[in-house]
Amino acid sequence: MATTPESVIPAAAGPRDWLTALGEGLSARVGEFVARRCDEQFTGRCEGALAVTALPEFVRGGKFLRSMFAYVGWCCGAPEDDAAVRAVASLELLHCFALAQDDVMDAADLRRGRPALHTQFARWHQDQGWSGSPARFGESAAILSGDLFLVWSEQMLRESGLPAATLSRGWPLYDAMRSELATGQLADLVNDARTVPSWLAVLDVLRRKSGNYTVRRPLELGAALAGSDARVSRALGVYGGLVGEAFQFRDDVLGVFGDPDVTGKPVGQDLRDRKASSVVALAVTMADTTLRRELERLLSREAVDDATVVAMRDAITASGAPDQLEKLIDKQVRRALDAIDSADVPARMAETLAVLAARCTERVR
Amino acid sequence: MATTPESVIPAAAGPRDWLTALGEGLSARVGEFVARRCDEQFTGRCEGALAVTALPEFVRGGKFLRSMFAYVGWCCGAPEDDAAVRAVASLELLHCFALAQDDVMDAADLRRGRPALHTQFARWHQDQGWSGSPARFGESAAILSGDLFLVWSEQMLRESGLPAATLSRGWPLYDAMRSELATGQLADLVNDARTVPSWLAVLDVLRRKSGNYTVRRPLELGAALAGSDARVSRALGVYGGLVGEAFQFRDDVLGVFGDPDVTGKPVGQDLRDRKASSVVALAVTMADTTLRRELERLLSREAVDDATVVAMRDAITASGAPDQLEKLIDKQVRRALDAIDSADVPARMAETLAVLAARCTERVR
Numbered sequence: 101m102a103t104t105p106e107s108v109i110p111a112a113a114g115p116r117d118w119l120t121a122l123g124e125g126l127s128a129r130v131g132e133f134v135a136r137r138c139d140e141q142f143t144g145r146c147e148g149a150l151a152v153t154a155l156p157e158f159v160r161g162g163k164f165l166r167s168m169f170a171y172v173g174w175c176c177g178a179p180e181d182d183a184a185v186r187a188v189a190s191l192e193l194l195h196c197f198a199l200a201q202d203d204v205m206d207a208a209d210l211r212r213g214r215p216a217l218h219t220q221f222a223r224w225h226q227d228q229g230w231s232g233s234p235a236r237f238g239e240s241a242a243i244l245s246g247d248l249f250l251v252w253s254e255q256m257l258r259e260s261g262l263p264a265a266t267l268s269r270g271w272p273l274y275d276a277m278r279s280e281l282a283t284g285q286l287a288d289l290v291n292d293a294r295t296v297p298s299w300l301a302v303l304d305v306l307r308r309k310s311g312n313y314t315v316r317r318p319l320e321l322g323a324a325l326a327g328s329d330a331r332v333s334r335a336l337g338v339y340g341g342l343v344g345e346a347f348q349f350r351d352d353v354l355g356v357f358g359d360p361d362v363t364g365k366p367v368g369q370d371l372r373d374r375k376a377s378s379v380v381a382l383a384v385t386m387a388d389t390t391l392r393r394e395l396e397r398l399l400s401r402e403a404v405d406d407a408t409v410v411a412m413r414d415a416i417t418a419s420g421a422p423d424q425l426e427k428l429i430d431k432q433v434r435r436a437l438d439a440i441d442s443a444d445v446p447a448r449m450a451e452t453l454a455v456l457a458a459r460c461t462e463r464v465r
Numbered sequence: 466m467a468t469t470p471e472s473v474i475p476a477a478a479g480p481r482d483w484l485t486a487l488g489e490g491l492s493a494r495v496g497e498f499v500a501r502r503c504d505e506q507f508t509g510r511c512e513g514a515l516a517v518t519a520l521p522e523f524v525r526g527g528k529f530l531r532s533m534f535a536y537v538g539w540c541c542g543a544p545e546d547d548a549a550v551r552a553v554a555s556l557e558l559l560h561c562f563a564l565a566q567d568d569v570m571d572a573a574d575l576r577r578g579r580p581a582l583h584t585q586f587a588r589w590h591q592d593q594g595w596s597g598s599p600a601r602f603g604e605s606a607a608i609l610s611g612d613l614f615l616v617w618s619e620q621m622l623r624e625s626g627l628p629a630a631t632l633s634r635g636w637p638l639y640d641a642m643r644s645e646l647a648t649g650q651l652a653d654l655v656n657d658a659r660t661v662p663s664w665l666a667v668l669d670v671l672r673r674k675s676g677n678y679t680v681r682r683p684l685e686l687g688a689a690l691a692g693s694d695a696r697v698s699r700a701l702g703v704y705g706g707l708v709g710e711a712f713q714f715r716d717d718v719l720g721v722f723g724d725p726d727v728t729g730k731p732v733g734q735d736l737r738d739r740k741a742s743s744v745v746a747l748a749v750t751m752a753d754t755t756l757r758r759e760l761e762r763l764l765s766r767e768a769v770d771d772a773t774v775v776a777m778r779d780a781i782t783a784s785g786a787p788d789q790l791e792k793l794i795d796k797q798v799r800r801a802l803d804a805i806d807s808a809d810v811p812a813r814m815a816e817t818l819a820v821l822a823a824r825c826t827e828r829v830r
Contacts, residue, residue, distance in 0.1 A: 141644055146666070147652040205605040230658035231739070240570040240654055243608055247647040250612065254619055255640050264629050275620050279506055282612040287512040289605055293595035
């Protein structure tokens with residue numbers, strides 16, 4: 101508990117310092133919780149030899165964005181509270197669950213600048229000289245790690261120290277959030293499987309997977325736990341929906357146009373992975389007949405090589421979709437901050453929400 | 466609620482009828498719960514078109530063994546209670562989580578006499594004419610279905626209607642159980658990856674995966690929820706450990722020697738899958754030097770064809786391991802029933818536990 105005082109916000113600091121201190125507090129708490137679980141469940145067990153270091157490390161690498169939004173939601177309705185910090189830290193474990201399993205499903209080998217969990221487990225299998233497929237073993241072990249994160253998240257929330265009556269205000273939102281995470285990923289897989297997904301289908305998944313999960317639900321969960329008044333909760337919901345969507349728009353633009361030196365991913369990764377992303381779907385919607393045919397032709401190619409990526413990027417740019425998305429991002433952030441301004445959100449939290457909105461939408465990686 | 470009265474046991478019935486009525490009550494409750502969740506989360510959504518029928522169907526196909534043990538545990542310390550039935554029914558969802566994901570990891574295509582969930586989703590993908598690998602899609606969708614079952618299990622337990630104080634006696638056991646399920650499966654994968662696993666390593670996994678998960682933990686959970694006295698809980702724990710192990714010994718014997726017409730699985734399925742099963746590990750331990758070399762040679766073969774299966778079965782029989790396991794099963798069941806007899810377990814529940822022990826260990830599939 102040494103790393104973070106009862107009140108995580110240093111008295112005179114601005115929102116950026118407060119968020120930094122909060123991030124450290126969250127990381128310490130969730131790291132401690134996971135280390136204890138690993139101790140209980142893996143000590144002296146052969147199968148835990150990698151997990152006992154890989155799982156805590158995986159958890160520590162996060163940005164704690166969802167936990168931060170949830171804690172801001174809490175602070176809109178109640179004083180700072182150490183139990184509340186532990187409660188919202190549980191959302192990072194929910195996120196780890198999603199990442200560990202999504203990386204298997206997307207066959208993504210890198211996560212947070214390190215080998216993905218399934219890659220680490222596969223290498224371990226190989227190093228032991230075991231029989232069977234290392235890749236298959238790695239995938240199974242990462243799925244099981246994700247399961248543990250999912251179990252531990254709920255356990256950490258329940259054992260956070262918040263009174264049962266406080267928690268009971270949060271469970272419906274928490275349940276909705278974690279179910280949506282699984283159904284949203286299923287919807288994402290279905291959209292990826294369609295050659296040319298519709299803008300509306302993409303937008304629907306994006307709302308559930310990011311709009312809701314990254315920003316809106318965490319804010320609402322924090323506000324519900326704190327017992328915030330209905331007007332504030334509604335404003336946070338509006339902000340969350342808008343900023344969450346904008347967050348994903350930025351993600352999708354970076355997935356197509358991001359600088360590989362900054363993102364750490366190959367050029368046009370989302371195009372190579374045939375991700376049903378908003379920028380692609382909007383391009384198809386906005387393109388004229390000729391350009392649309394060209395896009396559809398490129399999107400249905402079996403193999404996506406460098407030349408195809410370049411052609412796709414050119415066609416997407418020509419459609420006007422990237423410019424349109426930039427305008428949409430700006431507009432949504434402005435409307436989100438207006439919603440906060442017009443409700444009775446504490447001034448310090450309104451400032452913090454402005455900083456977080458910028459972080460979600462102005463990032464380059 | 467029409468299917469099962471407040472008291473699920475018909476007044477004059479013996480343990481078999483009581484268990485049948487209980488099974489129907491459990492199936493009705495869990496089916497209703499899952500149908501409601503599917504309604505909430507999949508109605509009108511393209512990705513839910515299969516899930517909305519496949520998930521409830523998957524749940525209904527179970528034997529509800531874990532829920533039955535938990536309810537017997539409850540009845541050893543408290544009167545019958547509808548909320549308790551709902552609470553223990555949640556264990557079937559935990560089991561569905563394990564089955565859906567284990568089938569992916571084991572690449573098992575059949576479950577409960579029907580195509581496994583991943584196979585159903587793969588066929589659906591194919592029928593839609595979508596792009597990408599149907600098998601890969603099917604596996605991901607089944608993993609996500611498993612995640613939903615895992616989330617829903619905890620939700621169903623929490624929303625069962627048992628008072629918070631009652632539930633709080635159960636959470637530590639419930640958490641241990643679901644974590645053990647994931648770590649036990651990981652240990653199982655590690656054992657399968659070793660060519661010749663040791664008897665002790667196999668026994669350790671078997672205790673966690675079956676001994677604990679199928680019988681012992683459910684009984685202890687039910688007893689803890691009911692606030693049973695310590696002596697009864699201890700006796701249930703002893704019974705659970707012994708019968709759970711014997712259950713898995715029977716499973717392992719059937720996996721090698723089971724009649725394919727009865728089990729619905731190919732001859733020697735566990736040998737083909739290179740499962741690290743108790744009967745194989747015991748055979749290696751009991752064999753003399755010549756036979757052990759022969760067994761190790763067979764176990765390290767790259768491909769397991771019909772002739773190899775026959776040779777393996779002969780070598781295992783020659784080691785004396787199957788006879789030894791039969792004796793062990795008998796002995797463990799006797800010791801389990803002795804433990805129940807010597808504690809203050811209600812007579813009707815003692816009878817029921819004898820019936821359940823026989824069901825776990827005398828089955829032919």
